[in-house]
Amino acid sequence: MISNLVIQKFGGTSLANIERIQAVANLIEQSVLNGKEVVAVVSAMAGETQRLIDLAKEVQSEPDPREYDALISSGEQVSVALLAMALKEKNFLSKSYTAFQLGLKTDQIHGKARINSIDTSVLHEDLKKGIVPVITGFQGINESGDITTLGRGGSDTSAVALAVALEANECQIFTDVDGVYTTDPRVYEKAKKIDKLSFEEMLELSSLGAKVLQIRAVEFASKFNMPIRVLSSFNKGEGTLIDKEDENLEDALISGVTHTKNDSKLIIRQVPDVPGIAAKILSPISNVGIEVDVIVQNVAEDKTTDFTFTVKDEDADKAAKILNDLSGELGGGSVELAKEISKVSVVGVGMKSHAGVATKMFSALADKNINIDMISTSEIKISVVVSRESAEDAVKALHDVFELG
Ligand code: ADP
Numbered sequence: 329m330i331s332n333l334v335i336q337k338f339g340g341t342s343l344a345n346i347e348r349i350q351a352v353a354n355l356i357e358q359s360v361l362n363g364k365e366v367v368a369v370v371s372a373m374a375g376e377t378q379r380l381i382d383l384a385k386e387v388q389s390e391p392d393p394r395e396y397d398a399l400i401s402s403g404e405q406v407s408v409a410l411l412a413m414a415l416k417e418k419n420f421l422s423k424s425y426t427a428f429q430l431g432l433k434t435d436q437i438h439g440k441a442r443i444n445s446i447d448t449s450v451l452h453e454d455l456k457k458g459i460v461p462v463i464t465g466f467q468g469i470n471e472s473g474d475i476t477t478l479g480r481g482g483s484d485t486s487a488v489a490l491a492v493a494l495e496a497n498e499c500q501i502f503t504d505v506d507g508v509y510t511t512d513p514r515v516y517e518k519a520k521k522i523d524k525l526s527f528e529e530m531l532e533l534s535s536l537g538a539k540v541l542q543i544r545a546v547e548f549a550s551k552f553n554m555p556i557r558v559l560s561s562f563n564k565g566e567g568t569l570i571d572k573e574d575e576n577l578e579d580a581l582i583s584g585v586t587h588t589k590n591d592s593k594l595i596i597r598q599v600p601d602v603p604g605i606a607a608k609i610l611s612p613i614s615n616v617g618i619e620v621d622v623i624v625q626n627v628a629e630d631k632t633t634d635f636t637f638t639v640k641d642e643d644a645d646k647a648a649k650i651l652n653d654l655s656g657e658l659g660g661g662s663v664e665l666a667k668e669i670s671k672v673s674v675v676g677v678g679m680k681s682h683a684g685v686a687t688k689m690f691s692a693l694a695d696k697n698i699n700i701d702m703i704s705t706s707e708i709k710i711s712v713v714v715s716r717e718s719a720e721d722a723v724k725a726l727h728d729v730f731e732l733g
Pocket residue numbers: 338339340341342371481502503504505507508509510511512513514537538539540541584
């Protein structure tokens with residue numbers, strides 16, 4: 329086991345230009361001077377991945393998956409080389425690596441690949457020699473030797489996977505805010521930084537729209553008990569520590585409010601209210617790899633029912649087409665698609681043992697005249713689907729009513 333090893337991941341805005349890359353090299357230098365061994369993981373420079381995605385779509389409206397990953401993973405290769413150069417310029421030993429050079433293996437699923445294994449032998453050798461390895465986030469290679477990518481925000485997952493493989497002390501995620509907040513600080517200025525969160529809470533926050541950490545990174549960290557610390561690469565501070573639940577701490581009733589910005593709602597009207605109808609509607613949707621989120625089936629009137637569910641925007645047209653084809657077959661009615669919706673959620677481990685959170689939430693939204701379309705709950709979260717234009721007001725109202733500021 330390597331002692332004192334930390335993984336330090338730097339996101340796009342932390343590497344937006346040469347000055348920022350030099351600032352990141354300074355941060356790494358500080359850690360090394362403080363006696364840490366560092367392995368750096370980097371994203372593409374700010375805006376670069378999106379630029380590449382847009383280019384791909386100009387050439388092919390549904391880009392070839394293999395070539396798409398080859399293209400959109402390339403931003404990370406630029407960043408690793410520049411950061412390794414910046415470190416060498418400061419007289420550090422450093423070496424950049426792509427996923428291919430490292431043998432970071434994933435499954436075959438382009439655009440959403442999962443990491444299977446990482447060959448750490450080169451990294452151990454480097455660390456022994458005092459070299460700071462700088463590794464591309466977001467990318468892997470599959471069994472056929474093709475480049476894969478891990479989904480938007482996937483560098484977080486690369487960093488956690490490397491931390492686990494190298495048995496690091498901590499996985500540090502440097503970004504453009506100084507930790508995880510009670511809600512997106514860019515949406516509500518009253519948002520407050522949270523010092524400590526359990527994996528369970530962070531999992532919910534990430535899955536419900538807090539893009540500060542990719543959900544898979546949190547899943548990975550939770551599975552292997554790897555502490556994550558979210559920090560700013562711009563300001564000094566302790567950041568937010570995400571770790572296993574601390575039994576001595578009283579659980580926060582509500583730890584945060586999140587919202588999504590890319591959900592769509594589909595309704596299929598007047599389908600026969602018979603056993604098996606939900607499966608008949610949803611199987612052709614999931615068979616093409618579309619993830620369904622909130623589902624509501626109304627109480628039947630006249631032996632027919634309306635069936636409503638949400639999907640990601642990018643899947644909405646495809647799902648609507650499937651429903652249109654299906655509706656005739658099932659003897660159902662019209663299909664409606666509403667694109668501009670958002671899911672707003674409150675999350676907190678403490679709500680397990682408190683009644684009344686939902687009532688308080690719904691009253692606060694009613695007071696602001698915000699209409700609730702759908703509701704879904706779990707032990708530690710309550711989500712509502714609202715129109716996208718009211719989402720930010722909903723976030724603010726809930727942040728206020730639960731006194732998170
Ligand atoms: P990076 O490029 O460093 O990976 P991201 O843009 O992926 O950074 O994530 C950081 C952003 O996440 C912040 O700028 C912030 O707007 C957003 N964010 C959303 N919800 C939260 C939250 N609860 N706490 C902190 N940041 C949040």
